[in-house]
Amino acid sequence: MRIVLVGPPGAGKGTQAAFLAENLSIPHISTGDLFRANISRQTELGKLAKSYMDAGNLVPDEVTIAMAKDRMEQPDAQGGFLLDGFPRNVQQAVALDEMLKAEGMKLDAILDLEVPEDEVVKRIAGRRVCRNDSAHVFHVSYKPAKQDGVCDICGGELYQRDDDSEETVRKRLEVYHTQTEPIIDYYKAQGLVVTISALGKVDEVTARAMQVLDQRTGDK
Numbered sequence: 001m002r003i004v005l006v007g008p009p010g011a012g013k014g015t016q017a018a019f020l021a022e023n024l025s026i027p028h029i030s031t032g033d034l035f036r037a038n039i040s041r042q043t044e045l046g047k048l049a050k051s052y053m054d055a056g057n058l059v060p061d062e063v064t065i066a067m068a069k070d071r072m073e074q075p076d077a078q079g080g081f082l083l084d085g086f087p088r089n090v091q092q093a094v095a096l097d098e099m100l101k102a103e104g105m106k107l108d109a110i111l112d113l114e115v116p117e118d119e120v121v122k123r124i125a126g127r128r129v130c131r132n133d134s135a136h137v138f139h140v141s142y143k144p145a146k147q148d149g150v151c152d153i154c155g156g157e158l159y160q161r162d163d164d165s166e167e168t169v170r171k172r173l174e175v176y177h178t179q180t181e182p183i184i185d186y187y188k189a190q191g192l193v194v195t196i197s198a199l200g201k202v203d204e205v206t207a208r209a210m211q212v213l214d215q216r217t218g219d220k
């Protein structure tokens with residue numbers, strides 16, 4: 001299956017993507033994670049990406065598309081993948097379609113995670129992420145770690161992402177509305193969008209997502 005996950009920052013895309021990818025036995029490809037890995041390794045791409053990310057802006061399409069393409073061409077992604085955070089604007093969506101078409105492939109579904117805006121701000125402001133694995137996500141009030149600053153799962157250090165500050169979150173939301181939301185209409189025109197509520201417990205949202213994805217593949 002080839003799936004794209006969309007939703008505003010704080011919708012829980014990373015968390016859901018990790019569970020869904022495992023359930024579906026496909027790799028979870030997050031452009032945000034790929035950029036963060038480049039930042040940790042201090043690559044040229046990482047240095048470039050950081051300036052955009054810290055300001056809450058999108059990294060330029062050219063480098064983003066090349067990075068995503070390179071990842072999708074890896075052997076583990078040949079049978080399918082779950083994209084998280086890519087595409088993030090219509091130009092990237094068009095590039096992805098062209099990339100897949102050239103290989104005789106296409107997307108199976110766009111999973112749109114819906115969450116009200118005030119909830120988004122609450123979720124992001126308290127979010128703490130593990131340095132070892134970005135799927136290990138905690139929240140100071142909703143899901144506190146047993147020991148402050150330490151990941152319950154692997155003992156890694158928990159930190160607040162630089163782009164989770166309130167000012168950057170506002171900017172990221174604006175970027176989401178103006179640049180990313182239009183891809184939902186783009187994919188609706190292809191009949192690919194399934195929308196679910198991202199409210200509730202993590203496993204409830206995963207179950208909801210699996211149900212609509214199963215239905216979609218069953219319909220075919």
Ligand code: AMP
Pocket residue numbers: 009031032033035052053054056057058059060064084085086087088092163172
């Ligand atoms: P995420 O982890 O998906 O929230 O992404 C964090 C940040 O990485 C975003 O706010 C952007 O600055 C950058 N980023 C991630 N994916 C993309 C993309 N597809 N296009 C441009 N910038 C991206």
